[in-house]
Amino acid sequence: MMDLLQSALAVLYIIAASQGFFLTLLLYRSKLGDHQANRYLCLLTLLFSLALVDYAADTAGLSEQWPVITTLLWPKEFFYGPLIFLYCIELTRPSPSQLSRRQQLHFLPGLLHIVVTWSLLVLPQDTQQLIIGLDPIVFDGSANSHGLSYSQLVIAWLLDDFETVLAFASIAIYLGLSIWHLKRYSISILNNYSEIEQINLSWLKRLLISLLTIYLLYVVTETLLRGWMEHVLGFSMLLLIYLMGYRGLQQPEIFKARNPSEPVPASSDLQPEPTEETTPAMVVESKYAKSAVDAEMSGQLIREIRQQVEQRKLYLEPQLTLTELAYLLSLPPHYVSQAINEQTGNNFFDFINSYRTQAAQALLLDKEAALTVIEVAMAAGFNSKSAFYTAFKKHAGVTPSQYKKEHLK
Template sequence: MTDPVVMIISMVMLGQILLSVPILLSRAMKSVIFLPLAIFLLANSTIALVPIVNAQFPDLSQLYSAIVFPTLFLLCPCLWFYIEGITAEKPWKLNKKQTLHFVLFWPALIVGVMIMFLPKDMYTDIFINDIDVVAPLAIVTAIGLLVMMMLWLGQCVYIAFRIIYRLVDYRKQLKNVFSNHDDKSLNWMNWLLFIAISTWLFSLVTVFSSNLFDNFLFNIRTDSLLSLLLVWSLAHFGLQQKPVFTDYSESESVDIAAQNTEAPKNEDVTVRSPPMKYQRSALDNEQSNRIADKINNIMSKETLYLDSNLSLQKLANHLAISPNYISQTLNETLCTNFFDFINKWRIEAAKPKILANKDSVLTIALEVGFNARSSFYKAFKQETGQTPSEFRKQDSSH
């Protein structure tokens, strides 16, 4: 008999998916990055139906098991495609090369067919009664299941590492483009990744503990609850999240050549979107030093850093200089990135306000261009080695 708690969790998960997938599919008509997330959730809905099918339609359980097994091998590729898409520096598209991620799906499909063609009594003995069966087809199917589950675990580990490295690179790139990125860091993905890894491990351990050791080392309720958290997190945040770089490029792209500000001689003033690559740059040291002077002068005179939404593109538009050249100047001449450079100016502007002690730290943070108290504290500590209150106390003691 199916655990009623597992049934309830499965129904809640299914409801969440049925509410989210139609919205994602409609958005996929405009941006294909929502399609992998929709497929991921649909695959989870297929898996979530297992206890319901087993309880309400036992005659269909064998056929459904044959369908569900290859569905597992859609999860990792689709999750990777979604994360790759929303962190992409250019509009993400599906291509033939990406079909390699589904290489395990086809042998899993063969194993699924083998499950479907098992004699009914043999299927019952293996998957329901957990009785050893020595028939050749049963042995081959059991070995196929074991091998594919091990490969699935390996794929999960591989995808998890790829996602981690992807997020690290993505967050580094944010600092080259935005002066505030609290709402762009995708920190919710850290939580998502933890849940995904936990879910995959619990699923695998549950299978092995039940089939190899005749008992459950891990409660299936825990596995179901983790799956629900994973689906809820992806559905909730996925519906809100937009691709940061492509959205930024489309909303802020301006024809700099049409502006009147004079660009440095021989500079290519065409705006180009990230990433910033300098290997073939024609920018020399003299031009770079001149750009550095312009950036510092405009910060000093026009206090652009007070704009909490200041981005590399906005600064490039204001100076009529290629954002590639500005980024290269910041990285190579001023030995910093856009994020740290702007925040340094903001911290310098905040220091006299902190010493004056007339406003709260949050008020000061917002006045100088930060979006949150926490990001201000972090930047202030990084720049001065002290918190704002420690900085104020040290000055008063002198």
Template structure:
């Protein structure tokens, strides 16, 4: 198992070098590079400890604890860099790694023990005294704390992008939830394995091997998805003078009506211009249309446009654009000229870029599945 761990460490270093040489690196990529090196050290420790290279196994165990503590702050910081516009790795953000110092402080009583006493704690886990208990609780608290904060970041992000983007694919970061679940799974199996070792049902080697394998699987998933993750916020925006930023999802409770039936005479003239622009130029056919693109066409700030759509149509930007796409699909699907084109093909022609998103939006908008809708027309 130590050889497999060493190979995984080498692979992690190679992946880090690939990320370093990646074109157009952003802050998120740089955080991922540092995190990848942390994984490389993590995987190498089993090999180094088993052969007592440089340090004794118990000292490598101390370093392993530091590496484990750092994983979830890396996850949180990486997620924050993707979900926050103009993110900077300033002192406040880097201070999250202060948990590493807290862990080290809790481990000091353990370091003051004799080598024999520390070996006894590692290999004879019949009783868990404070030398072992306090560092473990610190590690557990750090992991749970940052996993919860990461989930909160993702929930807020997935709500916010619907006020700025007309699509979700590749920017909703749903895959990071899988990372959170992966770390949560590792926490659970670690405690189960620790209990089995304490009961002398399995050996500490078996425990370390099973946990390291799960960590390897999780790492390669992180590396693959992280390498292919696109930047969410491509442009830097500043509010115009006299304007304040509008909170994502801000809404005014007004009756919801279709865009086509909206009474434009009672609305902001800019809304009339917006509706006219959408009808004439069919901007919704762009599958990656965002609020900034549309705001530039109107010559207003993106926050103004988002607020205008929310307050006057009781919709977020995502719903506003995709409603046009649904109507476009209806026109295409009921045109005899298109009877040979598949439903997915028509959805793509209407501006959608995901089958799952199209099916969900169409069903929520019309109450029918796309197949049921098309089956109602006989050519």
């Protein structure tokens, strides 16, 4: 019965690997989405597919007959984290770029892992089996009892517990860094765009959080339980990676439609999140402590900003950006951003959507217009029904339907 289950599991691994190779080919050849970022995603799905082939060989007992399979496919764990992290970096970058020397260092542990592991290929198969753990080794201080040299015993130890701990730590750290980067990016786009539904990458952030959660559970089961739960969690992680790949194909280039001269949200646009010790006012004050715009000038600027936005009804433009507003005012974008932050306590996104909400409120109460909710949303400058409901509830405190019901009694 167990042999049947093992065979079935090996077949499932091969089927999943085939799907992974297909997805890798799609990512490689597709012209959709962010091509540069998808290169990293392509390599990631390829590595996970190769991992499935390795699992299938191990489950079917082929690794014991041909340890070269495990030796060739083993060094991949240290590439998972860097590829996910660099995918997030590239996806939020304003223009495609070559891999910098600093970024190349992310792959150094993986390359070292390859050098150490593939050096075993010159050894006899039974020696490879001992070193890579297919046959258990008791580290009793005696090398001769295993027929291994001391240097080979050291390599065996490095490729066993030591490598496992480092690999677990590497993936967890890079997943954490990726989530942190996306969180900073989310803050940045709120200060620069009035419509973010297509560029907020919330899907990716949720996927990474799920992946990190499942991975931590996998570490626990791998360390303590070691059973079928290990395979269940492993398949869950693979499912999320493949889902990331297919979703990555659909994600449009974030900055493709923007003017090349338009500045990109940078780290300087990011403000620290308020804590128990720091209020929002303190955060804004700290952010602009060295700015050339003083409080008096900031107050004057917000009056000019409001005048332009209200008279020209700029909020009705769904794709309005901070740079476009600054251009109309003949002001540097960071001056406009500072005035909005300091004088209203809002970011650019909420500032513009508050005007859109006011316009929607008027349209909802216009009996002659008799517009549907989605028509009101579009007429007020929103790009989708979901964005409209979210903004309306935030600024009006109720849903559009509740607001209409309360005021048309």
